[in-house]
Amino acid sequence: xxxxxxxxxxxxxxxxxxxxxxxxxxxxxxxxxxxxxxxxxxxxxxxxxxxxxxxxxxxxxxxxxxxxxxxxxxxxxxxxxxxxxxxxxxxxxxxxxxxxxx
Numbered sequence: 594x595x596x597x598x599x600x601x602x603x604x605x606x607x608x609x610x611x612x613x614x615x616x617x618x619x620x621x622x623x624x625x626x627x628x629x630x631x632x633x634x635x636x637x638x639x640x641x642x643x644x645x646x647x648x649x650x651x652x653x654x655x656x657x658x659x660x661x662x663x664x665x666x667x668x669x670x671x672x673x674x675x676x677x678x679x680x681x682x683x684x685x686x687x688x689x690x691x692x693x694x695x
Contacts, residue, residue: 594658602664603654611667613646615639628665629653 594602616623618635622642625633632653636642657664 594661599655599658602658603651606654606664607647607651609667610670611650612670613643615642626650626653628668 611626611628614625614627621635621637622639623633623635624642624646626646626649629650632646632649634642634645634649636645654664
């Protein structure tokens with residue numbers, strides 16, 4: 594893939610609804626995207642953690658596409674009836690669905 598094609602593919606995947614998991618961690622937040630193995634970060638606030646995971650997601654996608662790795666599609670989100678003690682962060686605040694393990 595050319596650099597331009599990789600950048601276009603990264604932007605394409607950034608629009609997909611990958612689930613973000615936020616977990617309280619020592620006064621801050623641990624955050625990961627379960628569908629992208631190893632894509633994780635942290636932040637002092639929820640907002641910072643979401644900003645950091647979006648940056649980590651972009652880097653994860655860029656490196657994977659550069660190596661011609663297959664990018665997993667987002668897993669389907671469970672219905673509201675299947676969720677237990679999970680809070681979903683509004684998509685409009687983050688650009689994608691996010692859940693807080695509680």
